[in-house]
Amino acid sequence: GAVVSQHPSWVICKSGTSVKIECRSLDFQATTMFWYRQFPKQSLMLMATSNEGSKATYEQGVEKDKFLINHASLTLSTLTVTSAHPEDSSFYICSASSVRASGRGLATDTQYFGPGTRLTVL
Amino acid sequence: DQQVKQNSPSLSVQEGRISILNCDYTNSMFDYFLWYKKYPAEGPTFLISISSIKDKNEDGRFTVFLNKSAKHLSLHIVPSQPGDSAVYFCAASASGGGNKLTFGTGTQLKVEL
Numbered sequence: 001g002a003v004v005s006q007h008p009s010w011v012i013c014k015s016g017t018s019v020k021i022e023c024r025s026l027d028f029q030a031t032t033m034f035w036y037r038q039f040p041k042q043s044l045m046l047m048a049t050s051n052e053g054s055k056a057t058y059e060q061g062v063e064k065d066k067f068l069i070n071h072a073s074l075t076l077s078t079l080t081v082t083s084a085h086p087e088d089s090s091f092y093i094c095s096a097s098s099v100r101a102s103g104r105g106l107a108t109d110t111q112y113f114g115p116g117t118r119l120t121v122l
Numbered sequence: 123d124q125q126v127k128q129n130s131p132s133l134s135v136q137e138g139r140i141s142i143l144n145c146d147y148t149n150s151m152f153d154y155f156l157w158y159k160k161y162p163a164e165g166p167t168f169l170i171s172i173s174s175i176k177d178k179n180e181d182g183r184f185t186v187f188l189n190k191s192a193k194h195l196s197l198h199i200v201p202s203q204p205g206d207s208a209v210y211f212c213a214a215s216a217s218g219g220g221n222k223l224t225f226g227t228g229t230q231l232k233v234e235l
Contacts, residue, residue: 034223044166049222097220112168113167115164
């Protein structure tokens with residue numbers, strides 16, 4: 001199956017600091033990675049879409065200078081929350097998709113999600 | 123503007139019975155639909171998907187039905203098991219499941235013994 005990992009699984013930081021979250025596809029190459037956030041008892045909201053080697057596409061209302069996304073390789077994308085504030089506290093989830101996964105029994109037309117990262121900003 | 127809606131925030135079903143989770147959408151450009159299962163503090167797990175060219179897709183205990191004219195889809199789980207207790211999200215895409223997904227608000231399913 002397709003495994004997507006995230007690190008760290010949880011992080012607590014002080015207001016004003018920056019936090020980096022890593023998303024890795026462990027057993028397939030992810031041509032596209034997505035970053036979502038989820039507030040308690042709410043749906044997953046897409047923040048941005050990133051393709052390897054190119055700039056991320058941000059959803060309306062998401063500050064690209066605050067949420068820096070880097071997709072340096074086909075297996076790694078990072079989300080950096082810069083100058084974090086308490087309102088940035090949330091559950092951040094990444095997902096990865098690949099059209100080249102079909103040979104190993106993976107659904108080609110779906111996204112595989114990481115386990116999420118709980119960010120708490122004090 | 124909630125383009126994908128799950129109007130039932132919770133559902134309780136007895137073990138062995140059928141669970142039916144519903145989802146409605148408003149955007150006629152959506153052509154691919156997915157169901158995910160999610161536990162607290164974990165990422166969603168893919169369950170089953172359906173393309174708009176089909177009206178039914180089945181995988182083991184899970185069947186998804188799509189009614190395009192009504193812009194409605196449903197997930198049937200039969201027989202329901204206690205391990206199915208989780209939050210279920212439907213998601214929709216206008217360009218395949220590997221691209222931008224719009225999620226519904228989720229339905230908490232509880233399967234009771």
